[in-house]
Amino acid sequence: MKIKFFLAALLLVTQAAFCGISGMPVEVINHGAGVRALSMGGAVSADSADASASFWSPAMLDSINTNQLEASYEMLYGGAIFNALGFSGPIGKMGGLGVSIRNMHYGEYEVVSEEGNAEGNEAMNDFMLTGAYGRNLFAGVQGGLALKAIVRGIGGKNYMGFNSDLSLSKSFEWGRASLTGKNIIPLGIKYDFSEEMLPAAVRLGLSFMLLDGALKINTDAEKAFAGGPAVICAGAEYKVMEPLYLRAGMGSIGDVNEINAGFGFKYEGFGLDYGAAYTELSLNHRVALSYSFGGYELKLTPDPAVFSPMGGNRRTYIKITAMTKYEIFKWKVEIKDNKGKVVKSWEGAGRPDETLIWDGLEKDGMPFNEGDYKAVIVVTDENDAVIRSGDVIIKISQGDQKAIPLFME
Template sequence: MKFFNLIPILLILSIEIHAQSIYAPVSARVIGMGDASVTLDGYWASFQNTAGITSTESLELGATYENRFGMPGMDFMATGITGKVPFGHISINAFRFGDDIYNEHKLSLGYATEIGIIRIGGRVNYIQYMVQDFGTRNTYSVDFGGIATITPQLVIGAQALNITQANINAETEQRVPTLLKLGLSYRPRDYFMLNAEIEKDIIRPAMIKLGAEYNFMEKFYLRTGLNSNSFQSFYGLGFKYLSFQWDYALSNHAEMGFSHSISMQYKLRKK
């Protein structure tokens, strides 16, 4: 039961680092770039800015796992599927954080479409919080975002998370965090991108996130990133082979230490 006494501390740390676990960055690719992800497209956008899934042309699925700071009970897991439909793109995914003492779950249904140079997308989330001996709380939230390709080298993205300002507990006015994100991606070459992003929780100071990705020999990826506020540093590797892609990320918090993440993505080839 000693670990039970640490729960409030761990929750505070989790909130300070990622404005609550339910909105933690998902996938080793995103983490490796310091979560400067509001302009990213592809499969993992279904967990970030849903507008980015419009670049997927076939059915894709994936799974990811992260353990934060090597601590029991600080495990993140997520899986989902994304596909193209006649009227746009859809995604279904699931996220879990925690253990039997404390955990968070999120199930999401997302949709995105493209209008000229602008891509827009949103998702509806079912969120559940459980604390042992204190019961379970459920709520719903809505996220909305957009991405604009100004030129092949310049992309702008924006996103609002929990625009409905959903409550965890209406009696105590505990709310799911409401976050606003604005980002810029500079892509001077097809194999290199540099991202800058600002994230603002409506009740917390703004955070600046920087990230970079370098693709070499077509199959390999190097990534790095940095966050202000907590001054975390991030590093990542990726490898693509046929329809599979594997990614690994390492992050370092100045006081809490290292976290590890691994992801797998599979693209179902068209016949």
């Protein structure tokens, strides 16, 4: 009979599964998905409308508006490697779909007999394939289901297991809440002479939007029904400017703590995410590349982006692109100065106007001060979901601008 020593692997997974149920069987099902998510301490179950949604909360797939593809790489303790490839996309009013494949490679470990004689090395790998679906259920409540197939490879043999996650999510004006039941089927991994049950757990997540959506503060808590310490984690993301995001997070599993940080950069559908995680065992680095394409779009396009209320171009024409999955119930466009004060707003019911005109004048006819102004559109759809566009900058200059607007009066 052979005895396989996986001490290094056990040390690894204790910190690799941070903000999941640590020390449970098949850690690949607990190691978080997405570099953005892990940079925020894993506190994203209510803020995962991206390619990682099938792992954190499949209900969030209904909130995805574009097709998203992401590949990530992570070097872990002792030379172990974690790789993931995920895709998610909308399917109209039927909701959204997601699929991912994950691999945890633990490296090679020495095999010894009961007598202590070395008998060579063996490798250990975990794979997990996930397919998920999410859609609106009622009154803005979204539901989702994820089906998981797990393969554990040890010494040339593969052992299979299956399970499922179920989640609910709902958006509010202040943010979003999510509730997920993990491994809800009493199944596990079957070995030659035994079976390891996959740990059933419940996870609650909250996401709060502050500073007009530029700052997100999230918190998650998870508890396994089999016992053990609860998982508590928190994270934040700040949009420095439209393409650049800074992130940080931390949390605890009993007396094990982890501190995370990272950044993200997005441009023309392409994304680069980097994250670092510090524990008592090691400092791990994570990187991911992503690409978003197609789907739905909500944005404002000012023309010209720089104008002078007293010059040649005395107004700007703001084109509204409002392609949403569900019908728009109401909408609001706001323009704010650099202190966050609303200087101009429009609102209405149903689909918004195609173009809005702003003359840059106060009520008394005097022009607003020179500087940058932020414009954003916020819509509430028929399911009571709140969707917010990215900010666009409109600049008022007292100089005489020569640009000719594309949208004519």
